[in-house]
Amino acid sequence: MNVEELVRETLRDQADGQPPAPPGLADRVLGAHRRRRNRRLASVAAATAAVVAIAVGVPLLDSATGTDARPSGALDSGGVRAHPDQSPPRDRIGAGDTVLAAYYTAELQQRTDERGVAARTYWLLDPRTGKYKKDARWSFVTVAPGLKTAAVLERNLPAHRIGLLDLATGEVERWIPVRHGVGGLAFSYDGTRLLATTYGENPDLRVKERLHDEDGRTTWMWGVRFGDSSRSGFYDLDVASGAGSWSPVAPDRDLNPRADFAYSRNARSVYAQYIGGRDGLQQFYDLEGHKTVPPADEKFLRSDVPARLSPSGRLAALGLTKEVAGNPGKSYSSVRDPRTGKEITKVRGGHLLAWADDKHLIAWERVTSLEEEYRPRLVLVTIGSDEVVPLSGVREPDKPGALRESWQPVFARR
Structure with a gap:
């Protein structure tokens, strides 16, 4: 084949497996069609x-x-x-x-002689102008499907509240308070749930390490210590209500300092990069934080290839x-x-x-x-x-x- x-x-299988259309779907589709038709008239040439x-x-x-x-x-x-x-x-x-909804750069902010933070600066897509606009308020941003809402964390990580940002207005519509400090965020594939990775300290910390070059001289470089992750678990949250629960995950020595969780395609489990793993550099957990086997359609994927499933x-x-x-x-x-x-x-x-x-x-x-x-x-x-x-x-x-x-x-x- x-x-x-x-x-x-694939498309035929999807069509055969689809449930009946919900009430009012035709009206919504026709309304969207009329709006698209008006836009298309302007773009025919x-x-x-x-x-x-x-x-x-x-x-x-x-x-x-x-x-x-x-x-x-x-x-x-x-x-x-x-x-x-x-x-x-x-x-x-x-x-x-798929749209490039945002991008970020990172630069060292030195805190002491030995420690610093790789601080991110984000540029978010303004849906009204179609341009990327710098927004220095956030240390972490992820954008929901539909490009209307972003989940954001304030500058000091780990953060104790999660913002739901309206991308059209640039204003936070709602804050979700959390007891365990959060350092990373990810939406489910359908955008209805939000996964928040918790850390004991800033996952973007950097430490000075003494390295020896080929000539035997000693130099200083900024890097990370492998295995020093302070990751503690994750929240599985309902976006509409903000309700959810925290699941602890035991620390693991085979982790980078930042080892954020993400949902599986069906959101029935989560995964994170696992450097010492044999299954495509990924380890799966159930929603209670226990290690589990990968879903049947994700066991051959790799955590370092973001595209994953079509x-x-x-x-x-x-x-x-x-x-x-x-x-x-x-x-x-x-x-x-x-x-x-x-x-x-x-x-x-x-x-x-x-x-x-x-x-x-x-x-x-x-x-x-x-x-x-x-x-x-x-x-x-x-x-x-x-x-x-x-x-x-x-x-x-x-x-x-x-x-x-x-x-x-x-x-x-x-």
Whole structure:
């Protein structure tokens, strides 16, 4: 079975398994259709021009809205919004059902001679202007599906309240108080639940370590001590009410200082990166905090590949399998059957970040050779095609000695 047939079978299986439509669904769909129709009338000319551009293989660049490039195979929704001349981005970037909802940089803030904090600064997408706006109030941000709400933590971690931020107004609509200090947040796939990872101290602490270079000289660098995580457990919260419970998780020596939990696709369990693990660098827990086996469709995934399962759940994004020496930017990652682990195909991209739909992914892909410093850009890649559509400009390399981290993306579904 090839990829096209697998995707078609996936959609048929989903349709067969769907429950009856809820009351009023038709009215909501028709209303949304009328609104979209009005918007489409204003964009007919641009869409026609884009089709012409595709026919000759040249993407169009609109100075106001950016590139509207269409890779092989139609995207499910949303098209492509790209700004290959912007790094970090100033204007909205997205593809299909996925949008770059925010991004952050990190820089060392020294607290003592021996300790400091890798403090993040966020830029959030303003849905009214389509531009990214700096918001220095938050130490941690995650965006819910729908791009209307973000969950935020204030500057001093661990925090003892969680804010639900209205992205349109920039105001916190509600605070959720917590007894155990929180350092990381993640929404469930449907956005109805919020997972908050708790820590005894700031998970972004950095300590000075003495290292010896090749000449035997002693230097100081900022780094982290492996195994020093103060992670204590997690809250599983209902977003609408703020109600939920805290589950303790015993500390583990095979952890980085920041080892945030995230939900499984069905939100019946959670997982976190586990450096000493054999199951794809991930350890699963039930909602009471006890170690458990991975769900059947997630046991072959890796915690260091953010894209994970496709929207249909029938494809799994895995890690880098090949980089072409002497050919900057040409790298491939594996796409597999999530239940068997068997490779279905390879897809361009060195680090798969998010699915745009069941056939397209957003990835980091390097533009430098393997002998040069790593410098990537966001690209859209297509299963079954070698075509790559640049979405952002080239990101500058991180500077670990000074602990200055270049911009990192935060994605959310429309």
